[in-house]
Amino acid sequence: MTLHNEALRDRACLIVHGPDQPGIVAAVTSLITRNKGNIISLDQYSDDAFGGAFFQRVVFHRADLTASLPEIEADLEATLTKLGLEWEITDQSIPKRMAILASTSDHCLLELLWRHRGGELPVTIPMVISNHTNTAEDVRSFGVPFFHVPSQGPDKSAAEAEIVRLLAGNVDFIVLARYMQILSSTFLERVGVPVINIHHSFLPAFIGAAPYKKAKQRGVKLIGATSHYVTEDLDEGPIIEQDVARVDHSMDAAALQARGAYVERAVLSRAVQWHAQDRVIRHGNQTIVF
Incomplete structure (x- = not known):
């Protein structure tokens, strides 16, 4: 213990x-x-x-x-x-088991691993699953098992079935640390545990590819991030936490993205911590956070 x-x-x-x-x-x-x-x-x-x-x-x-x-x-x-x-x-002495799904972006993934190692997140991490291999060595350096499950093409059913197999009976909730795959309703039903996501708060204003480039072109003055529970309706699940940061005209798209990554890390970490501490109560499409 x-x-x-x-x-x-x-x-x-x-x-x-x-x-x-x-x-x-x-x-x-x-x-x-x-x-x-x-x-x-x-x-x-x-x-x-x-x-x-x-x-x-x-x-x-x-x-x-x-x-x-x-x-x-x-x-x-x-x-x-x-x-x-x-x-x-x-x-409360029994930590929840948290699996992490990730893709190529590592900022949210590494933030969670670092906070867990520092004792800030009351969870265990039985595994990290990614559809890419670039984070494998970093993940294993934290003593966390890493699994590569490729997910290519329009049919994701085989990849989802393998992820479900890995997760079955081993996790209490799942975190999408910039996992850039859309999960099917079948997957959500089969895993049967809460799933927490993080995304930039430009949605739905800047949907699709290169959102920070679009934000730069629009001349935004605030950027932010939203963490929410995943439902069948894409990016419309109950919101757990949000935050923003000010930006200005001197920042290019890369600088906006770097500032956005900073906010994403903080927002996702708080959402995960609150869920792990049983501070979040879902009520319809809203949350009560104590």
Whole structure:
């Protein structure tokens, strides 16, 4: 167990969401108390106190958490389900398993690997999969397995089937670190775990090839990046995090792209960290981030 996980020993994170109604906070806190838990942090949000949706994230300590989880889960089922609430509880000392898919651009990939090695991302990385081989040595220098799965031509089914085979049972979520392939709805259904993407915020204004060249030609003054969950609708999934940086007329397309890469790295890292810490609750095509 790493020092990071040691600090999180016996800490649970409880996510609750559903129709807002009186008594939810009291029900949750009373449940934790009677199960000998001590609340460390509690965040909540209601989008409308009269018939709206309620969201809550609670982190609490409970000695011998692993042994007591079945009893706590049974209490949650009996108490919260009858209120029409959905819930999920996780042991914070167990890091999520994160697979990374990448292509030739390495800035987002290496940022995640570096932050993971520095202890900033509470995850394990069982593998990196790429449709190119240029990042293989860099990835392996971090002690992470690298797999090359070529993806060429209009039919991506064979490549997707191989990626699904590699991922099956080994990951809790997937990050597309500038993986320049469109994933099919069949792939998303078969992997069955959340998929997080990063792209420049020029979409849809500067779609297609050479977006930074198009941005330069338009004379943009702000560039940015967006990280979101992947859905069947291309680049329209729930947004987790966004950021921007100012640019000016003196910067050519290459300078814009370099500034954009800096923003992309930061935005994707924050999105991954928040997802790994169970801070993101999906609500339709939106997210609540605590």
